[in-house]
């Protein structure tokens with residue numbers, strides 16, 4: 001594993017140097033949020049050779065078994081069932097836990113959290129978040145419980161852990177299942193205990209864009225042996241024997257190549273965390289005291305994977321909106337992302353199903369217009385981070401001037417389009 005090559009780029013000195021005003025972009029190639037972290041290639045290639053030699057490609061192969069063992073060990077949990085991705089893992093966990101009717105979820109999450117419910121005709125009831133942690137607000141969860149509610153799915157967004165104590169208390173007292181979508185949170189801890197063994201079960205994602213990837217992949221982790229057995233059968237069509245099923249199942253299996261990638265990356269997990277942490281610290285130093293731009297910080301008392309660099313933009317100070325800042329960065333080839341805009345409740349089919357959901361989601365609707373994620377991981381280097389920060393500083397410190405120039409540019413375009421053709 002090595003960090004991306006260090007190629008210094010020239011800094012932009014004035015607003016006239018911005019690609020927005022037709023100068024060359026700061027980066028010749030796009031810088032993505034979500035470039036995969038890739039461990040030691042030779043180890044991966046050796047494992048692939050081994051898989052091909054053995055001719056055991058999927059269906060309970062030895063690499064999947066080893067991956068499951070190592071994830072369980074890492075997360076401090078008894079059972080890990082590896083899956084083809086986290087969306088299928090969520091669907092299977094929801095079904096295996098017997099969730100039906102209504103389930104309370106945040107709207108501020110990747111849409112897979114809600115889809116995994118709706119796919120099974122379970123109604124996702126969208127709940128607002130705590131604006132400080134960006135995770136479910138337990139007090140608001142309680143207000144949404146009805147006789148049809150069977151569970152809560154809470155998301156450890158960005159690897160920031162939810163208020164697990166409060167959610168467990170509500171779930172326990174109201175007889176609800178509690179599932180954690182921990183897609184972002186492997187390697188993170190809550191009150192010193194690693195994410196993986198909380199609630200009834202937790203789900204990890206090992207998608208290519210996640211800090212630990214298995215190309216595509218996911219897992220259900222739990223300390224409940226009976227649940228683990230059910231999940232293991234469900235992800236293999238429900239087969240209890242060669243030619244016998246006792247209940248409905250699907251195909252959620254992880255294959256051996258994915259497990260080989262997952263194992264290779266697990267070997268480098270400490271390096272990935274160190275790089276992410278270093279990147280986060282560098283962004284924090286370079287963006288310090290930039291009015292209207294706040295970097296989400298992680299609790300240094302807890303373990304964390306630092307996989308997301310999340311900014312909150314306060315337009316009253318930056319003058320330019322989050323979307324304008326994003327557009328300016330995109331023109332410079334910095335493909336910043338506004339995760340998780342616009343919130344699940346404003347995406348179909350939920351927008352049509354629940355047209356008034358937003359009334360109960362003021363914090364979500366405000367946050368979806370403030371968040372901007374920047375590139376991190378082993379795919380970016382220090383000089384790229386420095387240039388991104390220098391660009392942001394240049395733009396934000398000249399926010400009023402740029403906004404005025406954009407307005408006059410727009411009115412000139414409007415006049416041109418309104419003028420009769422010569």
Ligand code: T4K
Nearest residue numbers: 032033034035036085086087110112183205206207208209
């Ligand atoms: N729950 C939560 C809270 C989640 O965030 C997710 C997934 C899930 C559940 C479901 O997990 P999975 O079923 O996926 O295991 C990406 C990922 O596709 C998705 O896994 C992830 N969350 C979400 C936050 O981000 P997009 O729409 O941003 O993907 P995409 O294709 O635009 O990729 C992002 C950037 O990464 C691109 O600009 C390019 C770069 N990239 C991507 C891939 C796949 C690479 O450089 N190389 C690659 O191989 O959703």
